[in-house]
């Protein structure tokens with residue numbers, strides 16, 4: 740703008756940023772008010788996990804998972820990062836009755852609590868594999884209609900090749916917490932040294948899931964940011980105008 744000093748334009752920018760943030764927060768609150776309820780048992784489990792500081796999926800992510808379960812009607816689900824079993828039990832509650840769920844957790848205490856919670860829900864179709872996903876993933880066989888990635892953020896990129904191997908055509912990969920409270924947008928220099936590696940690896944991960952020709956990915960602002968990827972179907976069919984592959 741003519742006549743603007745650097746100081747003024749920075750003030751303008753900050754005001755605009757604050758206004759956008761406020762709109763974003765209001766939209767989140769509004770959208771959350773429209774979310775469908777979860778079962779009372781899940782609500783109790785969610786409350787307990789939050790009180791104990793266990794990082795679990797946010798309400799919006801739960802809503803997204805519930806929608807995906809209706810769309811996909813999965814027969815097999817894989818989760819990486821069980822914590823105390825809240826999201827696995829959300830999937831167990833809303834997936835078709837015969838759906839098998841495999842979930843991986845490396846923290847001994849959390850895995851033990853998750854087992855107790857699975858017993859309480861009578862969730863026999865959930866199998867908890869205890870250990871590091873990096874070692875467990877290569878051992879898994881068959882494919883999973885839905886894979887929920889919710890473990891250490893810096894590890895996603897390491898898990899990706901195995902995860903893609905385990906996804907059938909049309910299979911869905913949901914990766915949670917990919918925006919890190921918006922930090923992912925910042926330059927690496929404005930991120931604390933401790934978080935710099937995670938920041939770099941998450942950026943690499945988002946580039947990889949977006950650019951891998953086997954996947955179709957969309958980044959959502961859901962929860963703390965979710966990347967929704969679908970393994971693309973091979974398109975053999977052609978139409979009169981030519982090959983549909985692109």
Ligand code: SAM
Pocket residue numbers: 794795796819820821822823824825826827843844845846849870871872873889890891894
């Ligand atoms: N999905 C859970 C929910 O919403 O109820 C929350 C999972 S929590 C955000 C992430 C969990 O992943 C932690 O309990 C952590 O111990 C586990 N984790 C992190 N890295 C892992 C790895 N390499 N292998 C297995 N588990 C891992």
